[in-house]
Amino acid sequence: MPELLVLIPFTAALLCFILKGVLRSLAALLGASLTFSASALLAADVYQNGAIRISLGGWDAPLGIGLSADGLSVIFLLLTAIVGLMVSIYCVPFFSGLHEQPLARHFWSLWMFLWGSLNSLFLVSDVFNAYVVLELVSISAAALAALSGTAASLRAALRYFLTAMAGSMAFLLGVGFIYAQAGTLDMFLVGSSGGDGPLMAMALGLMTVGLIMKSALFPFHFWLPPAHGEAKAPVSAILSALVMKGSFFLLLRIWFNVFQDSSLTVHAASVLGFLGLFAVIWGSYQAIIQSRLKLIIAYSSIGQMGYLFLLFPLVLTTVDAAWKIEAWTACVFQAVSHGLAKASLFLAAGNLIQASGTDNLRSMRNIAGSLPMTTFTLALAGISLMGLPPSGGFVAKWMLLQSILASGQWWLAAAPILGGLLTAGYIFKILSQAFVPGAEGACCKPVCFVMEKAALVLAIFSILIGFRAEEVIFLLTDRICAANPGGFWP
Amino acid sequence: MNLNFWLPILMLSSSLFTGLIIFFLKEEKVGLRTVLNLTGAVFKVVAVHYMAYRLLVLDQIHHVSFSMGLGFDFALRVDFLSLMFLALSSNLWLVTTLYAVGYLEGSPNRSRFFGFFSLCVTACTGIAMAGNLITFFIFYEFLTLATYPLVVHRQTREALEAGRIYLWYTILGGTLVFVGVVWLQVLAGPLDFIDTGALQSLGTESHFSLCTIFLILIMGLGVKAALVPLHGWLPVAMVAPAPVSALLHAVAVVKAGAFGIVRVVFDVFGRDFAGSLGLLGPLAAAASITIIFGSIRALSQTDLKKRLAYSTVSQVSYITLGAAVIAPFSTVGAIVHLVHQGIMKVTLFFCAGNFAETLGVHNIHQLKGVARRMPLTALLFTLAAFGMIGVPPMAGFVSKWYLGLGSVDAGSSWILGVLVASSLLNSAYFLPIIHAMWFEKPVQQWKTLRQGLLEAPWMLLVPPVFTAGAALFAGLVAAWQWSPLGLARQIATGMGIYP
Numbered sequence: 003m004p005e006l007l008v009l010i011p012f013t014a015a016l017l018c019f020i021l022k023g024v025l026r027s028l029a030a031l032l033g034a035s036l037t038f039s040a041s042a043l044l045a046a047d048v049y050q051n052g053a054i055r056i057s058l059g060g061w062d063a064p065l066g067i068g069l070s071a072d073g074l075s076v077i078f079l080l081l082t083a084i085v086g087l088m089v090s091i092y093c094v095p096f097f098s099g100l101h102e103q104p105l106a107r108h109f110w111s112l113w114m115f116l117w118g119s120l121n122s123l124f125l126v127s128d129v130f131n132a133y134v135v136l137e138l139v140s141i142s143a144a145a146l147a148a149l150s151g152t153a154a155s156l157r158a159a160l161r162y163f164l165t166a167m168a169g170s171m172a173f174l175l176g177v178g179f180i181y182a183q184a185g186t187l188d189m190f191l192v193g194s195s196g197g198d199g200p201l202m203a204m205a206l207g208l209m210t211v212g213l214i215m216k217s218a219l220f221p222f223h224f225w226l227p228p229a230h231g232e233a234k235a236p237v238s239a240i241l242s243a244l245v246m247k248g249s250f251f252l253l254l255r256i257w258f259n260v261f262q263d264s265s266l267t268v269h270a271a272s273v274l275g276f277l278g279l280f281a282v283i284w285g286s287y288q289a290i291i292q293s294r295l296k297l298i299i300a301y302s303s304i305g306q307m308g309y310l311f312l313l314f315p316l317v318l319t320t321v322d323a324a325w326k327i328e329a330w331t332a333c334v335f336q337a338v339s340h341g342l343a344k345a346s347l348f349l350a351a352g353n354l355i356q357a358s359g360t361d362n363l364r365s366m367r368n369i370a371g372s373l374p375m376t377t378f379t380l381a382l383a384g385i386s387l388m389g390l391p392p393s394g395g396f397v398a399k400w401m402l403l404q405s406i407l408a409s410g411q412w413w414l415a416a417a418p419i420l421g422g423l424l425t426a427g428y429i430f431k432i433l434s435q436a437f438v439p440g441a442e443g444a445c446c447k448p449v450c451f452v453m454e455k456a457a458l459v460l461a462i463f464s465i466l467i468g469f470r471a472e473e474v475i476f477l478l479t480d481r482i483c484a485a486n487p488g489g490f491w492p
Numbered sequence: 493m494n495l496n497f498w499l500p501i502l503m504l505s506s507s508l509f510t511g512l513i514i515f516f517l518k519e520e521k522v523g524l525r526t527v528l529n530l531t532g533a534v535f536k537v538v539a540v541h542y543m544a545y546r547l548l549v550l551d552q553i554h555h556v557s558f559s560m561g562l563g564f565d566f567a568l569r570v571d572f573l574s575l576m577f578l579a580l581s582s583n584l585w586l587v588t589t590l591y592a593v594g595y596l597e598g599s600p601n602r603s604r605f606f607g608f609f610s611l612c613v614t615a616c617t618g619i620a621m622a623g624n625l626i627t628f629f630i631f632y633e634f635l636t637l638a639t640y641p642l643v644v645h646r647q648t649r650e651a652l653e654a655g656r657i658y659l660w661y662t663i664l665g666g667t668l669v670f671v672g673v674v675w676l677q678v679l680a681g682p683l684d685f686i687d688t689g690a691l692q693s694l695g696t697e698s699h700f701s702l703c704t705i706f707l708i709l710i711m712g713l714g715v716k717a718a719l720v721p722l723h724g725w726l727p728v729a730m731v732a733p734a735p736v737s738a739l740l741h742a743v744a745v746v747k748a749g750a751f752g753i754v755r756v757v758f759d760v761f762g763r764d765f766a767g768s769l770g771l772l773g774p775l776a777a778a779a780s781i782t783i784i785f786g787s788i789r790a791l792s793q794t795d796l797k798k799r800l801a802y803s804t805v806s807q808v809s810y811i812t813l814g815a816a817v818i819a820p821f822s823t824v825g826a827i828v829h830l831v832h833q834g835i836m837k838v839t840l841f842f843c844a845g846n847f848a849e850t851l852g853v854h855n856i857h858q859l860k861g862v863a864r865r866m867p868l869t870a871l872l873f874t875l876a877a878f879g880m881i882g883v884p885p886m887a888g889f890v891s892k893w894y895l896g897l898g899s900v901d902a903g904s905s906w907i908l909g910v911l912v913a914s915s916l917l918n919s920a921y922f923l924p925i926i927h928a929m930w931f932e933k934p935v936q937q938w939k940t941l942r943q944g945l946l947e948a949p950w951m952l953l954v955p956p957v958f959t960a961g962a963a964l965f966a967g968l969v970a971a972w973q974w975s976p977l978g979l980a981r982q983i984a985t986g987m988g989i990y991p
Contacts, residue, residue, distance in 0.1 A: 370604070374515075390637065390666075391630040392566075400562060403674045419667055426663045434652060437644045471562055 003044045004056060004069040004125050007079065010036045011118035018110035027094050030110045034090035037117060041083035045076045048481055049473070055127065068188065070127040073481030074334065077474060078124045078251050081338050084463060085243045085345045086117050092349055092456035093236050099356075102234070105149055112149070113240065116142040123248045128187040129177045129260065132252055136173060140166035140216065143245045147233045158228035165215055165225045169249075172212030179205035180260070189260050202261065209256050210270070216249035219274075219311060220281035223304045227288075230300035235352025238296060242303045243345035247337050250310055254334075257314065268318050275315030275414060281308030282417045286424030290431065295354065295361040298428050299347045305421060306340045306387065309333065312402065312414055320409040328408070331478050332401035335471070339394025339464050343386040346460035350379045353449045353457060363435050370436040375454040377436045382461035384429035386468075389422050394467035496554050499543050500568040503578070503617050506536045507585070511610030517603050526593050529606055533586040536617075540582045544575055548974075557623065564682045566630070567623030571685070572983040573758075576827065576976070577620035577751055580834050583962075584743055585613045587955040591842055592735035594951025595849060605645055609735075611638040616744045619751060624684045625673050625760060628752060632669060632716075635748055636662040642736045643729050654728045661725040665715025669752075672709035675701070676760070685759035692765045699769060702761075706771050709756050710778075716749030717812060718805045720782040727793075727801040734845025737797060742804050742837035747830065750811040754826065757815045758987060767818045776816035780910045782809040787917035794856050796844045799921060800837070806914060807833045807880065814895050817907060820990040822898025828980035829891035832879070835963045836888055839876035842956035843869050850948045852939050856925055861934035866947040870929045872960040877922040879963050882915050887966040890977055 014033025018026050048054060053072035060066070071079070093113075097106040119138035126132045144166060148159035177187070183201040184192045218226040230238045285304030292298045316329035351361055353376045358365040370377045389399035399418045406414045467474070510532030517525050546552040547570060554570040570578070592609065596602055615638055618631030636659075644655035676683065679701055683690055691702060715722045729741055757766055757775075766772055786806030793799040810833065814826025846869045847853045847862065863870035879886030892911055899907035942949055970977040984990030 371601075385637070390633050397560075397562060399670075400674060403671065404678055407675055407678045415671075419671060422670075423663065423667060426659075430656075430659055434644070434655065437641070437647055437652065437655075439647050469560070471560060 003040060003047060004054065004071050005058065006040045007037065007044065007121040007125065008069075008118050010040060011114045011121065015111045015114035015118065018114055019107065022107075026106065026110060027098075030090060030114065031094065033114055034087050034117075037121070038083045038087040041079045041121075044071055045080050048073065048076045049477060053481055067131060068127040069122075069125040070190075071125055073477035073479075074251070074254065075124040076481070077334060077338060077477055078247060079121060081247065081341045082117065082120050082124070082244050085239070085341060085460065088456045088460050089113075089236050089239055089345065089349070092352075092453050095450040095452050096234075096236055096352065096356075105151075105234075109146070109149055109234075109237075112142050112146050116146065116240065116245070120244055120248050124251060126252075126255075127189050129180055129189060129192070129256075130187045132189075132255070133170065133174050133177050136216075136249070136252065137170050139245060139248050140170060143241055146237045147229045147241060149237060150232070150234050152232065154228070155232035158225070158232045162225045162229040165222070169212040169215035172208045172215070176205040176207075176209035176212065179208070189255060192260050203267075206256070206261050207270070210253065210274075213249045213253040213256070214274075214277075214311075217246050217253065217307055217310075218304055220277050220284055220304065220308065223281065223285065226304060227297055227300045230303065230348075231294065231297045235296070235348050235355060238300070238351075239345040239348035242300070242348065243341040246303065246307060247341055250307070250337060254313075258317075268315075271314035271318040274311045275411075278308040278311030278314075279414060279417045281305060281311070282421040283308075283424065286421055286428065289428040290424060292428075293363050295351045295363060295366065295432065296348070298363075298432065299344065299351060302347075302387065302425070302428060303340075303344060305425065306336070306344070309336045309340075309398070309402065309417060309421065312406070312417055315411060315414065316405050316409055319411065320405065322408070325405045325408040327475075327479050328401050329405035331475050332398050332405060334478055335394060335401065335467075335474060336398035338474070339386055339398055339467055342460050342464035342467065343383040343395065346379055346383040346457050346464060347387075349453070349457035349460065350376050350383070353453055356453070357447050357449050359447075363432065366432070366435040367438045368436070373449065373454075375458060376449070377433075379454070379457045379461045380436075381433055382458075382465055384433060386461070386464040388425045388429055389418070392468045393465045395464070397468045397471045495546070496552055497556055499539065499546070500554050500556050500570060500621050503536060503539055503543070503582075503621065504568075504614055506532050506539065507610045507617065508614040511607045511614065514603055514610060515607040519600070519603055522602075525603065525606060529589050529593065529610070530586075532610065533582070533589050536582040536613075537586050540575075540578050543570060544579065547572070547575060554621075555623070564624065564626045564677065565684075567627050567684060568618075568621040569623030569684070569686070570621055572979060572986055573751075573754070573827065574620045574622075576831060576979055576983070577747065578617060580747070580831050581613060581616040581620065581744060584739055584834060584838055584959070587958050588735050588739040588838070590951055591738070591845070591955040592733075594949050595733065595735055595845060597949075601645065601647075604641065605733075608638050608641045609739075612642065612740060612744060614638075616748065619748050623686075624682065625676065625755075626682075628755065629666075629669055629673050632748060632752065633666050635716075635745065636666055639736075639740055639745060642740065643732045645733055645736065646731065648731070651731045654731045658725045658729050661715050661722065665712045665722070665749075668708050668712030668715075670712075672705050672712060675705050675708070679705070683760060685755060688759050688762045691761055703769055703771060706756070706761060706766065706769070709760075710753060710775065713749045713752040713756065714778075716745050717753055717808055718746055718749070718782070718786075719778055719809065719812065720785045720805070723782070723786070723805045726805055727798050730795075730797045730801050734797075734841055734848065737801075738838045738841035738845065741801065742841055743834045746804060746808045747834060750808050750830065753812050754815050754830070758823075763815075763818060763823070763987075763989065772816045772818065776813055776904070776907065779809040779813035779816060780907065782806065783813065783910055783914045784917070787914055787921065790921045791917065795854055796847065796856055796859070796925075797841070797854070799856065799925075800840050800844060803840075803880065803918070803921070804837055806917075807837065810891060810895060813907065813910075814891075814898065817895075817898050817902050817904060819898035819902035820984055821894045821901055823984045823987070823989055824977070824980045825891050825894030825898055827983055828894065828977050831976040831980075832887040832891045832963070832966060835959045835966065836876045836879040836886070839872055839956050839959040839963060840880070842952070842959065843873035843876070846948050846952050846956070849952065850940065850942045850944075852941050856928070858935065859925060860928045860932040863929045864934065865938045868947060868953060869956065872956045873929070874926050875960045876963060877926055879967070881918045881922055885964070885967040887963045887970075887976070890967055890970045894977075 017029040055070040144163035215222045289301035313333035386393040386395040389395040557567040615635035622628035790802035879888035882892040
């Protein structure tokens with residue numbers, strides 16, 4: 003099953019490149035739904051039977067390439083599958099528009115390619131392959147960001163690409179150090195072979211820096227707002243909901259699987275935590291002062307990604323295992339609910355652009371009347387981002403604040419509290435526009451039914467996931483690396 | 493079918509689904525919308541009374557709980573206190589819906605209005621039935637979100653500004669409640685309202701944290717309960733249409749805050765334990781300041797609705813005051829005032845809405861001689877205002893009597909002073925209005941904006957008649973076992989603090 007998750011999207015990417023017109027859309031949709039089903043089946047399998055590890059071609063580690071799926075990878079695979087399917091459905095009408103039609107061929111093949119690379123990233127089990135798929139993800143993501151071809155988007159995409167490349171280089175250097183020290187590249191073998199010392203610390207540092215550059219952690223966030231703000235709406239949704247999560251996922255793998263407890267320093271974790279805290283405040287503040295919808299959503303990503311990095315100080319300095327699990331679950335939950343909500347917001351922004359031609363906040367006046375479904379989508383996704391009950395964001399904030407209070411690191415509590423208030427600030431800045439009476443006849447072109455519904459489904463998912471916390475917690479605690487040698491739960 | 497499980501669910505869904513369906517109705521489907529609204533409201537009233545019968549006579553416990561997988565349950569549990577708030581909100585929802593249908597006739601965006609209106613009542617129902625602080629918090633935040641569109645309903649610049657202020661106050665308050673709830677759970681684990689006294693066993697080392705949590709919770713809830721200095725949103729929010737001011741800002745939202753304070757004091761901390769931590773003295777002081785301050789500010793308002801708003805600030809704090817005094821009579825007074833203040837204040841707002849809607853009168857100076865033009869409305873206003881002042885036999889007298897008795901019992905006679913001063917101030921801002929309405933000559937020709945069979949359309953007259961009657965009735969039959977006072981006594985007896 004895991005190999006299918008890589009195979010299907012790559013095949014679909016090829017088909018999309020060759021085929022034309024309706025056939026291309028059909029191939030893309032077929033690929034998307036097959037990948038979705040495969041992800042769901044794999045998730046069910048892991049949920050029931052525990053973590054899986056397979057060796058491609060029958061070659062065991064350290065010789066062959068292995069794919070491993072545990073609770074953590076399954077959660078990210080499912081996130082990718084849901085967002086991916088909805089974005090694909092959204093894109094069929096989106097890329098049949100007059101202006102977008104010429105872009106369809108490149109979009110579909112790049113997107114399927116990206117989906118396959120993301121899936122392999124979530125299944126990867128050795129550090130060198132991690133580097134390879136990370137590169138694949140970055141290249142296809144940067145190409146997608148450049149898709150619209152305007153000068154601004156090209157500049158933004160180039161900046162994104164260069165940052166991502168620098169990050170990859172740092173990561174590769176780290177891989178080299180690991181190999182020099184441990185003599186193996188398999189994540190779980192490196193973990194158990196121990197190996198402590200300056201080389202390993204260096205490797206950890208390089209890999210961490212490389213990955214936080216790609217995850218746009220403050221102060222490496224500079225590339226994100228233009229790249230996400232200028233791209234086409236569905237591309238922005240993919241970039242912020244999935245691509246950023248990919249590098250964060252790898253960071254989790256590196257910190258908690260590759261490096262054993264002993265070599266992880268509390269200080270480095272605290273630094274990450276502080277950067278996360280700054281990111282939450284800075285990103286959310288920047289979001290408030292923007293006047294374009296897509297830029298607000300893009301800056302909001304910086305803030306929302308910041309929460310994830312609170313995980314490191316919380317897990318590494320808390321003694322009580324129960325609270326460690328709480329912090330760990332909180333951040334993964336935040337990653338998932340942010341992914342769903344953010345994708346939905348970007349898709350809704352795309353609808354708005356389709357209807358009024360611009361994403362300036364002024365164009366949103368009185369959309370409660372003209373685009374009720376899109377307004378409703380924005381509101382639902384906003385509730386989840388703000389962390390109001392009952393939503394995925396609420397569950398994440400709840401657990402996060404609880405583990406912060408339990409670990410006694412009071413200063414970190416500023417993130418969920420202040421961050422929540424600032425988030426409310428920019429969400430209501432968006433929503434209150436819906437109630438401002440607009441000029442007569444200013445709006446609007448009709449928006450395709452499917453596009454409105456795709457965004458709505460994602461928003462509803464971001465709320466509903468708040469009711470199914472139990473399963474996620476189970477996957478994150480009882481299905482972590484149990485069958486993998488050397489794997490340890492944080 | 494297990495009614496103990498389904499009845500609370502039905503209570504919630506009767507307004508939730510009504511609201512959701514109404515959102516999708518076309519603007520011009522007035523008839524269908526009205527039928528839906530009234531069906532939902534009547535259904536809820538019937539359900540509440542049936543539930544009351546089952547709880548009070550058959551002694552059935554209504555209990556629903558789902559695991560959220562986070563160390564807490566989503567729990568609904570109906571006790572006497574819930575029942576009281578439920579009865580208040582569902583009955584008033586019915587009359588206010590009728591009023592709103594008449595009030596908003598012909599104005600735009602009614603589907604949106606009634607949709608959110610139903611969602612608000614759903615939130616209130618949830619707040620009433622919440623079985624623990626977390627469930628309470630979920631509905632408390634839901635209430636914030638559902639009321640915002642109603643405040644900005646008119647879409648004027650003023651309304652949007654009021655909405656912004658309202659939102660900031662309530663979001664800040666909500667965040668404080670969130671922190672308090674999480675902290676309490678970290679400290680003491682999940683607490684249902686029925687395990688009062690669990691905090692007592694925590695040991696003295698956590699007393700400082702408990703005091704801080706209490707402070708945070710009261711500050712958060714105090715925003716909605718309009719405790720000074722957190723009351724700023726309430727007068728501003730008066731730009732909303734009259735039914736919104738009536739039901740939400742006089743009853744639902746401020747009551748949600750006051751009800752939360754009552755829950756925290758009685759069911760989370762326990763009144764005696766909170767007293768032994770020294771928390772109730774400051775709370776009583778804050779409530780007293782609010783009572784006096786609100787009344788003084790009301791004196792200087794010339795806009796009728798603004799004056800009523802400041803009067804709400806003052807009157808709602810009677811509940812907090814009663815909860816903060818350790819005496820059986822005060823507890824009863826606090827609980828019964830929850831209902832009494834609601835029916836009296838809603839009458840006042842209905843009347844103010846009638847003056848504004850039929851005559852275009854908003855200002856107190858324009859009210860001179862209005863009794864000649866609208867005698868019934870003026871009479872109802874007068875009755876309710878007398879109730880607010882505390883003239884027997886109106887309901888307001890009963891609450892003040894009990895609060896006064898309690899403060900003497902507890903040996904804090906300064907509270908008696910606060911009550912007397914407040915009654916004097918109430919007279920000072922209500923009597924001039926009443927005098928002007930009945931005994932002065934009109935200063936201008938009355939405009940007639942809305943025609944009706946009587947002085948106003950019947951849909952605007954029936955609701956205040958009903959609520960004013962209820963306020964009179966609650967005072968007259970106070971000694972009856974099932975009157976609000978009788979119920980409040982039973983609640984206090986159930987808590988073991990009333991003989």
